[in-house]
Amino acid sequence: GVIDPVKLDRLAEVAIKVGLQLQPGQDLVLTSSIAALPLTRRIVEQAYKAGAGLVTPIFSDDEITLARFRYGSDASFDRAAGWLHEGMARAYAQNAARLAVRGDNPSLLSGQDPAKVARANKANSTAYQPALEKITGFDINWTILAYPEVEWARQVFPGVSDEVAVGKLAEAIFAASRVDNDDPVAAWREHNAALAKRTEWLNGHRFHSLHFTGPGTDLTLGLADGHEWMGGASTAKNGVTCNPNIPTEEVFTTPHRLRVSGHVSSTKPLSYQGTLIDDISVRFEEGRIVEATASKGADVLNKVLDTDEGARRLGEVALVPHSSPISKSGILFYNTLFDENASCHIALGQCYSKCFVGGDKLTPDEVAAKGGNKSLIHIDWMIGSDKVDIDGVHEDGRRVPVMRAGEWA
Amino acid sequence: GVIDPVKLDRLAEVAIKVGLQLQPGQDLVLTSSIAALPLTRRIVEQAYKAGAGLVTPIFSDDEITLARFRYGSDASFDRAAGWLHEGMARAYAQNAARLAVRGDNPSLLSGQDPAKVARANKANSTAYQPALEKITGFDINWTILAYPEVEWARQVFPGVSDEVAVGKLAEAIFAASRVDNDDPVAAWREHNAALAKRTEWLNGHRFHSLHFTGPGTDLTLGLADGHEWMGGASTAKNGVTCNPNIPTEEVFTTPHRLRVSGHVSSTKPLSYQGTLIDDISVRFEEGRIVEATASKGADVLNKVLDTDEGARRLGEVALVPHSSPISKSGILFYNTLFDENASCHIALGQCYSKCFVGGDKLTPDEVAAKGGNKSLIHIDWMIGSDKVDIDGVHEDGRRVPVMRAGEWA
Ligand SMILES: [Zn+2]
Ligand SMILES: [Zn+2]
Ligand SMILES: [Zn+2]
Ligand SMILES: [Zn+2]
Known part of the structure; x- marks a missing residue:
């Protein structure tokens, strides 16, 4: 073979x-x-x-x-x-x-x-x-x-x-997937440690919101109250530490479902259950997508947005540097598992309750009160590129550069 | 291909x-x-x-x-x-x-x-x-x-x-499976009609028991009270008439779980969940297998018999003439779906509640009261050949030839 x-x-x-x-x-x-x-x-x-x-x-x-x-x-x-x-x-x-x-x-x-x-x-x-x-x-x-x-x-x-x-x-x-070397388990240990450093920095800041700017994008994305950044290995409620995605390059957390405004454009095509959706552009008001277009698959996209109330709101935001190994390979995979790890992305729909401080003990109502979104769907799509800047914004308006031209600032 | x-x-x-x-x-x-x-x-x-x-x-x-x-x-x-x-x-x-x-x-x-x-x-x-x-x-x-x-x-x-x-x-x-002709659906209609004639004859007699004799076999097999012979197409409780086995050549009914005695030997090997069991010979007392041997797979056979109380009793008896097309092909299939349709057979374990007059309305307790067996298993094995005779025996002892040298009498 x-x-x-x-x-x-x-x-x-x-x-x-x-x-x-x-x-x-x-x-x-x-x-x-x-x-x-x-x-x-x-x-x-x-x-x-x-x-x-x-x-x-x-x-x-x-x-x-x-x-x-x-x-x-x-x-x-x-x-x-x-x-x-x-x-x-x-x-x-x-x-x-x-x-x-x-x-x-x-x-x-x-x-x-x-x-x-x-x-x-x-x-x-x-x-x-x-x-x-x-x-x-x-x-x-x-x-x-x-x-x-x-x-x-x-x-x-x-x-x-x-x-x-x-x-x-x-x-x-x-x-x-880091198996092109003789000790892949050790390679994953190192990689998980590197991702942990990024989440520590972001959790140290605990920004009120992120501000994305780039071609077709000017988006203020509020983060949920008590949100926690995660990435790499993570411990499930059953006590087992696992890596839910192989590969993974992202650090990610939960947006506030009511505090997202502005517009954002996709930077890679999205393959959703057998349908290619390309050139997505959406506009948010108070956390809700009020307008959505796509050059391909617009029908399916708009039907997905009508799945339920939460399908028009965000459940995840993830940061990936443009220089990530998957991105550097230059390959467009048409597969979210790979493409989301080559680019900053957001997800429509259900949030991860784990992405909150003490998240494994929160009830669904508590998650909602903190701004976590609920939906039947969770669909990641790519909004990062080497032309996107991101600022972290504190509640008092103080701004901290997070990414510049797609790289950690 | x-x-x-x-x-x-x-x-x-x-x-x-x-x-x-x-x-x-x-x-x-x-x-x-x-x-x-x-x-x-x-x-x-x-x-x-x-x-x-x-x-x-x-x-x-x-x-x-x-x-x-x-x-x-x-x-x-x-x-x-x-x-x-x-x-x-x-x-x-x-x-x-x-x-x-x-x-x-x-x-x-x-x-x-x-x-x-x-x-x-x-x-x-x-x-x-x-x-x-x-x-x-x-x-x-x-x-x-x-x-x-x-x-x-x-x-x-x-x-x-x-x-x-x-x-x-x-x-x-x-x-x-009767698909080697241009109108298999019609061929099945004819075949189902022929099997229905056999079940009508047997249900007309409603024997008290069957008596099998042949090499290594002298078995008196009581039939359950109110048993009904079935074969070919049959109507499920949801009202749909279906053919549960393709192929099928058998007519079958429910033995009485307490009224089987004597000994019987298998006439073909049995493949049970990946294990070949050959030359089975068992002895029944009051419906229960009290002794079982096999030349191959005896370990698995004896463990199967220990599954539960009902695993040592019979849930089905089926009649198939030695001249059935599958038998005449001379092929040993090592697959019950085919070999059971080339030979009279009995099944260890669970009975079909449908094989009673008005069976679709009987409760499990009523089935048991009529002599129906209950078990986790249902395993058919072959006891027919051109050397086996079968008599139908009425409650008053009157005997009617059912099969002679493996053929309908
Ligand atoms: Zn993600
Ligand atoms: Zn996601
Ligand atoms: Zn059968
Ligand atoms: Zn059977």
Whole structure:
């Protein structure tokens, strides 16, 4: 094969030892596409070697996903597998860890009726809510990582053979995931320490708001009361320290859902559940998106914003320097796991309750009172580039440079 | 490929139109191994064309199953995915149909520790119980059919290339499943009518017991009070008429769990969850197996019998003439779905409450009072051959020949 089996083994090891720190006896619920089977099998092996209880993989298949859009009756698009999502939520409530392997075709559903895509997404988000709450609430250790599926590789590296494209994407994933060296676990330890220094500095300042300026962007983004910056390794409520994203370059916290104003433009395309959304531009008033445009996928974007009241408000802001390794690779991945780690970004929808001082003890009502947002969705999109400046603004108006031309100031 | 795509499409069509008679708007829960993907994708397509609500496939993978036995810690073998099985039970309670694609390696686990295999099976059976009850209770329309996976084909046709073996097994499956002609739906209609004639004759007699004699066999098998013979198409409690097995040649009913005595020997090997069990011989006293031997897989057999009290008693007896098309093919399939349809068989464990007059209205207590058995397991094994005679015995001792030398008398 064109994918280095040694690095693939290392990626599986990093998934279990760094991504999850899976505990002896702990069950694992794993989602993967069938196309990612070579990595998924290795992850299962590593999980059992680490003393897993039971590993339960739930597989998806692009052709089966498409069959619904090609042949499904109209009523089908409002259905969701509530029994499966509720079951997963119950597994997490019983302390199962959660791992997702991503590698799907970023534009799988681009040729399908946007109204049906939006209905299917909404039905799925609604059914998924009980499980998502346990993940965003950080009840258990979880992680997401990627496998270079061929349809994805074709879009990242067009104009070369499938073999070459998959090989290149595999190497890009390995480099970004820090498995292109002999001791990836040690490399992750160092990286987590570096991210911790950034969060300490930001938590020392505890800014009232951030002010973003750049082409098409002049945004004042209030931060939630008692917000806490996080990044890299983090401890879930079940006491396990994990790395929820592999790769990760971001430090992130919770915006105030009522205190965001101005306008902001995306700097990279967003692939959302098989639809590419490009050149997003939105305007906020009192925390709420009152206007949204996009050059591609505008239909799906506007339907997403109508999911619920919280879908028009922010649940996350994240800072990533333009010189991050993923950004320096120059590769546009059309995959949020990578592109969000090459650029400052914001997320529509649900906040992470963990991004508050003492967050693991806050009730949903307390999170809301501090300005945390609530929604069925959590969709990151990229607003950073080497042309964006960010100031931290204290409550008394004092400004501190945070980033200049996309780099830490 | 070596598998005829036209017949594979027809098999998918038969699965949805004959096996399930899937209703417009009805959801479908589908289990399949990843190796059976070519058939499973076609089934999903046919399901949506028939107006399915949502089709949710749950995939298994032999390598992942094996990883647990190769690398799992001891404690892993008592775990099961309760959340998943309970979820399926909830889906059936909400009227989802159920389809299983079988084609697994019949001796996948033959090299593994029988004690661990038995523990894993028991944990899984226990977790699966809520879902199995809805299937054996015939709450919803369900069906099982097969795909010629390569590991299975190798064992059925040893000594030829994988391509040849898979091609031969595919054709055998197509013939047995009645898709080797241009109108398989009509062929199934005729076949169902022929099976209905047999059940009418048997239900007209309503024997008190059956008496099996043959090499290693002298068995008096009492039938449950108010038992009903079934076979072919059958109507589930949700009102949908389906064919639960494709292929099917059997007519079957419920033995009395306290009135079985004598001894009986298997006539074909049994593949039970990856373990081959051969040359089974058991002795019954008052309905209970008090002695069991096997030349292969005796460890697993005896552990299965210890699953619970009902595991040593019978839940089904089925009659199949030795001249059935599957039997005449002369192929030993090492797969119960086929081998049970080439031979009279009995099943350890759970009975079908539907196999009683007015069975869909009986409570579990009423089923038990009539002699129906209850267990976590339902395992069919083959006791018929061209050397076995069967008499029907009325309560007054009057005997009626039912089969002679394996054929209807
Ligand atoms: Zn983020
Ligand atoms: Zn995010
Ligand atoms: Zn049977
Ligand atoms: Zn049976």
